[in-house]
Amino acid sequence: MNPIAEYSYHATDPGAFRSENQDALISRPSLGVYAVADGAGGHRDGRWAANTVIDAIAAIPEGLPPSQRLSAIRQSIAHAHDTLRQAADECDDPRGAAATTVAVLLLEGDYFVVLWVGDSRVYLLRDGELIQLTHDHTLVQQMVDSGAIMSREGRNHPHANVITRAVGSSDPELAIDKRTGTVLPGDRFLLCSDGLLKTMDDDEICHALGQGGDVAAAMVATALRRRARDNVSAVVVVRP
Template sequence: MTEELRHWAASHPGAVRIQNQDSYICRPRLGLFSVADGVGGHSEGDVASSQVVTLLGEISETAPPSERLAEVRTRLHAAHCKLLAEGQARAPQVTLATTVVVLMLHEDHFAFLWAGDSRGYLLRDGTLHRLTSDHSVVQELVDSGAITPAEAETHPQGNVITRAIGAGGPELLIDKALGAVQPADRILLCSDGLYKALGVDEMVEIMAQDGDVAQMLVAAALARRARDNITAVVVAL
């Protein structure tokens, strides 16, 4: 299936910020794609996000498909431990942290692994399905019924995440979503700078077009004056 994959990727600091702390990696021969978003408000988020994609980039293409998902988990845990140790070794102690969403494709199946609020979506038959659930304070409020999804969009704690690579204790909790792909599916991985700037209908319209849809998504978010870094990776079957 990897021979049939087309993909596009684009990233931009956004309309307000100067530094881009997002990182991404596309390895179609391995069926691996990822977006990492350095945690805003902490030191060197770009260092944290690049550390994750660097370790994912070291996975051998000769790794058997049955072992690749476990290898991704191992690399994410390694990045978590490395960032924790580096932050603790600094004086004063700092937090080097990043969100991450990883897509693994093999034959007609996909797997998402993630920590934080970077997201994975599936576009199928004109409908955009969100396949990841944010690890954030606002998502917990929505899940508990304390606020509505509409209220979540403008909530003052919208940027507060509850899980990240390099933050918290030594144990890293990674969520997983599995599913089957179909011909003509398109999959989107993105940082929060994208989905907070664009509505679902606009994302669907852009993703269905021909051409570099990742660049189109980023350009549309910039036109909406996105306040955060913007990264989009789109995979087409």
């Protein structure tokens, strides 16, 4: 069991223009495990891909010690990757293999671990400052990192939706990035799909994340009022 209690909110919606929600999420306070997945748009059965990785994480048993819990999450993501790749090998679809992003937050006592693949993000709000804990695996982020474009140019770039790493990609071995840190009282974490980021900038997210009540539902509602064109998902975790 996770010895220090936190509370969480979560919300997801297909968006203003899509009939199917290809996002998936999980919130398991008893394990201190939270995750968001975003089925890769334009590929075959992105919804199934997102659910595959989230279901794998959800199957982690209760009662594992911290080190085994982290290992189990990694193994779950790797297993989902293999499942999606095998399905792609068995079904030659011109739209491409089913693939998905995933972002995971693991809380254990006074420490956190973030794992991610793709462009779903994890943020930390601490003392009024919004900190992005993940680094997007996207073509645009590579261009920003190389100095080819400015960060502000990436938001509306024509290749903004091109991800460079995904669960279910053709790579036999999936690289999963990790970040760790200390949790302080009052910290608030946000896990979200890129559908939210297309409708709210960092200043707006910072303000919304600091409010009371069901913050996740409020953010998704804001995205819908702004006619979100993509699926929108948010998980908010608060350490009292």
